[in-house]
Amino acid sequence: MERTNKTIALIIKLIFWGLLAAFFVWAFTNSMFSTIVEQPDTFFRLLGEHVTIVLLSGAAAVLLAVPLGIFVTRPKFRKSEWLIIGIANLGQTVPSLAVLALAMGFLGIGISAAIVALFVYSLLPIIQNTIAGIDSVDDDMIDAAKGMGLTNSQILWKIELPNALTSIIAGVRTALVINIGTAALAYLVGAGGLGVWIFTGIRLFDNAFLMSGAVPVTLLAILIDYLFKWLQFALVPKGLRLARKAQNS
Amino acid sequence: MIHFNDVTKVYNGNVKAIENMNFNVEDGELVIMLGPSGCGKTTLLRMVNQLESITDGDIMLNGKSVKHSNKIEMRRNIGYVIQSNGLFPNMNIEDNAMIVPNLLGWDRKKMRDRFNTLMELVGLNPDQYRKRFPHELSGGQQQRVGVARALAADPPVMLMDEPFGALDPIIRTHLQEEFLQIQKELKKTILFVSHDIDEAVKMADKIALLKGGQMMQYAEPAKMLNKPANSFVAEFVGQDRVLKSMSLYTVKDLATALTLKPVSESLEAQNINENLSLRVAISKLLNQEADQLIVENNNGTNKGSITLDLIEQFLHREIKESV
Amino acid sequence: MTIPSLALFGIMIPILSLINEGIGTLPAVIALVLYSQLPIIRNTYTAINNVDPDIRDAANGIGLTTFQRLYKVELPNAIPLIMAGVRTATVLNIGVGAIATLIGAGGLGGIIYQGILRNNTTMILAGALSVAVLALIADLFLRLIENLFTPKGVKK
Numbered sequence: 135m136e137r138t139n140k141t142i143a144l145i146i147k148l149i150f151w152g153l154l155a156a157f158f159v160w161a162f163t164n165s166m167f168s169t170i171v172e173q174p175d176t177f178f179r180l181l182g183e184h185v186t187i188v189l190l191s192g193a194a195a196v197l198l199a200v201p202l203g204i205f206v207t208r209p210k211f212r213k214s215e216w217l218i219i220g221i222a223n224l225g226q227t228v229p230s231l232a233v234l235a236l237a238m239g240f241l242g243i244g245i246s247a248a249i250v251a252l253f254v255y256s257l258l259p260i261i262q263n264t265i266a267g268i269d270s271v272d273d274d275m276i277d278a279a280k281g282m283g284l285t286n287s288q289i290l291w292k293i294e295l296p297n298a299l300t301s302i303i304a305g306v307r308t309a310l311v312i313n314i315g316t317a318a319l320a321y322l323v324g325a326g327g328l329g330v331w332i333f334t335g336i337r338l339f340d341n342a343f344l345m346s347g348a349v350p351v352t353l354l355a356i357l358i359d360y361l362f363k364w365l366q367f368a369l370v371p372k373g374l375r376l377a378r379k380a381q382n383s
Numbered sequence: 384m385i386h387f388n389d390v391t392k393v394y395n396g397n398v399k400a401i402e403n404m405n406f407n408v409e410d411g412e413l414v415i416m417l418g419p420s421g422c423g424k425t426t427l428l429r430m431v432n433q434l435e436s437i438t439d440g441d442i443m444l445n446g447k448s449v450k451h452s453n454k455i456e457m458r459r460n461i462g463y464v465i466q467s468n469g470l471f472p473n474m475n476i477e478d479n480a481m482i483v484p485n486l487l488g489w490d491r492k493k494m495r496d497r498f499n500t501l502m503e504l505v506g507l508n509p510d511q512y513r514k515r516f517p518h519e520l521s522g523g524q525q526q527r528v529g530v531a532r533a534l535a536a537d538p539p540v541m542l543m544d545e546p547f548g549a550l551d552p553i554i555r556t557h558l559q560e561e562f563l564q565i566q567k568e569l570k571k572t573i574l575f576v577s578h579d580i581d582e583a584v585k586m587a588d589k590i591a592l593l594k595g596g597q598m599m600q601y602a603e604p605a606k607m608l609n610k611p612a613n614s615f616v617a618e619f620v621g622q623d624r625v626l627k628s629m630s631l632y633t634v635k636d637l638a639t640a641l642t643l644k645p646v647s648e649s650l651e652a653q654n655i656n657e658n659l660s661l662r663v664a665i666s667k668l669l670n671q672e673a674d675q676l677i678v679e680n681n682n683g684t685n686k687g688s689i690t691l692d693l694i695e696q697f698l699h700r701e702i703k704e705s706v
Numbered sequence: 707m708t709i710p711s712l713a714l715f716g717i718m719i720p721i722l723s724l725i726n727e728g729i730g731t732l733p734a735v736i737a738l739v740l741y742s743q744l745p746i747i748r749n750t751y752t753a754i755n756n757v758d759p760d761i762r763d764a765a766n767g768i769g770l771t772t773f774q775r776l777y778k779v780e781l782p783n784a785i786p787l788i789m790a791g792v793r794t795a796t797v798l799n800i801g802v803g804a805i806a807t808l809i810g811a812g813g814l815g816g817i818i819y820q821g822i823l824r825n826n827t828t829m830i831l832a833g834a835l836s837v838a839v840l841a842l843i844a845d846l847f848l849r850l851i852e853n854l855f856t857p858k859g860v861k862k
Binding site: 224231232236329 | 709710711712713714715716717719720721797800801802803804805808809810815818819821822825827830831833834837838841842845
């Protein structure tokens with residue numbers, strides 16, 4: 135059973151990598167990435183814009199969403215949890231394209247509209263994961279901490295946050311990966327980014343432009359995803375990784 | 384040390400969890416609160432360190448009202464052990480055990496020494512476990528660390544909520560015995576919640592038997608077994624209560640109270656160490672042909688013999704005395 | 707999930723233009739199908755995996771075959787989580803679907819896009835609201851179905 139599962143997983147992996155390799159070979163032989171080679175300066179400018187939008191909006195979202203998540207999990211404000219989550223959930227049903235467009239309506243054309251839109255869009259996953267992370271801390275653990283005379287803020291810093299860290303980082307990771315994709319739409323509000331080439335490609339039916347924009351965006355998303363996976367490993371206390379392992383086995 | 388004065392707890396305005404509870408836990412006593420689930424024993428325990436509020440009445444801890452004490456400061460002076468040990472998975476064993484001293488601002492050297500002492504006390508090698516994490520330890524080991532953590536700042540009072548309840552029977556017996564040894568040495572004032580009558584008989588100086596938020600009987604284990612206050616107590620302690628009470632006395636107790644019989648050479652009789660309980664003596668007597676056991680002390684010196692008649696005599700005497 | 711939606715559309719176009727379907731509905735549909743897979747597969751896997759091992763053990767113990775166990779025990783217990791995956795995928799897809807207009811697949815996103823081009827906030831709002839309402843209705847409808855198919859004992 136174990137063995138067949140592993141074999142199947144290996145075959146699927148091989149097919150996947152094979153297809154990927156075929157795609158890149160095909161793309162290169164048809165000089166799909168020629169735009170990057172021909173205009174490296176533009177490429178790095180667009181990449182810089184893209185990363186700036188993602189990082190600024192992401193950082194702002196973390197600064198607001200994590201404290202907000204902590205706030206609604208305080209016993210006194212527990213009752214406001216449904217409200218915050220409700221608003222955030224509703225916000226998620228509004229398409230990212232519309233959020234961008236609306237931000238432009240208020241802030242005009244430019245990079246600030248894109249940053250604000252992406253900031254708003256990142257809040258939900260981070261708030262949700264912060265709340266879920268803190269909620270998942272075992273009640274007995276909090277009880278023991280209280281019984282030993284830890285103050286509420288000591289419980290938050292020493293117990294709740296370290297134990298919720300995995301979940302919070304996962305939320306930031308989701309938010310950033312989504313953001314990288316949404317930032318490709320930033321071109322529409324005049325904020326630049328790699329979306330510029332993608333849209334040029336679509337409009338001119340020029341596959342070289344299209345691929346030179348789309349593939350780096352994808353790679354950027356995958357890169358950030360892996361970076362945060364690593365960060366999760368590096369930042370989360372060792373005892374918690376063991377706890378997780380013990381639970382899954 | 385702990386005085387319950389007319390303590391009452393009412394939930395949602397009308398559900399009475401605890402009704403006019405009055406009793407004292409004296410200095411250095413281990414009191415076990417016993418009762419069926421929902422009897423209010425855990426609520427009562429959690430009222431002492433104010434994890435539950437008190438609706439009416441008050442609890443005096445060392446002469447100070449717990450209602451009017453600073454909760455945080457008070458809790459740091461009370462050891463607290465719960466069933467699922469509540470160790471923090473993000474901290475290693477040393478940080479877990481030393482969390483209260485750490486909050487109290489002890490210096491590093493003092494904490495290290497304290498950790499070493501405590502770990503030796505609970506039977507774990509300090510250096511072997513210092514940097515390990517809770518999930519690398521077995522349930523019994525985790526609970527030992529839980530006890531060490533509660534003892535860390537040397538609190539005069541300890542609250543223990545079914546501390547050995549989640550362990551398997553063999554480990555539980557081990558930990559109970561070890562804890563009794565520790566208690567003999569440290570003489571803490573301990574309030575302990577249990578649902579296991581055998582645990583209570585074995586460990587408690589006094590047992591508080593609760594039902595529906597009311598005290599059914601508050602007495603020494605021997606008295607509760609020999610003279611149950613009412614039919615509920617009698618039923619709770621079990622029909623074999625007299626046999627249970629036999630585990631409270633050693634052969635030596637009997638030898639001090641009564642004269643042992645001379646040893647008759649006629650039949651092959653087994654030996655029994657005088658420090659073993661009468662319960663063991665009865666079991667051995669029933670499990671052999673001869674009607675007597677040869678009592679010997681730790682050096683193997685023969686001190687006479689014991690019979691079922693003699694035990695019965697001793698029992699009558701004890702029951703009369705405990706009235 | 708990691709692959710950005712517009713990028714996926716973008717990569718789709720040159721590949722599909724090999725069969726002369728580069729722009730239009732087909733790349734949009736393919737991209738959305740790919741997108742839905744992850745939340746649904748992940749939730750279905752987690753749901754069946756999370757069924758209490760004791761229940762599974764009991765099912766084996768009373769002699770159910772693997773298929774009977776899946777059909778009678780594991781799936782009914784897993785429905786809420788599986789449906790949660792379907793709902794996530796649907797709401798997500800309705801949002802991503804709005805972007806499909808940019809590769810010429812039409813849809814409600816077109817209203818938003820026109821709004822952007824003309825700098826018309828009313829149009830943007832109208833487009834955004836219709837997409838949001840569509841997502842909410844779809845979510846509600848799927849909840850209804852979930853409710854219908856979840857055994858009483860499994861509901862919280």
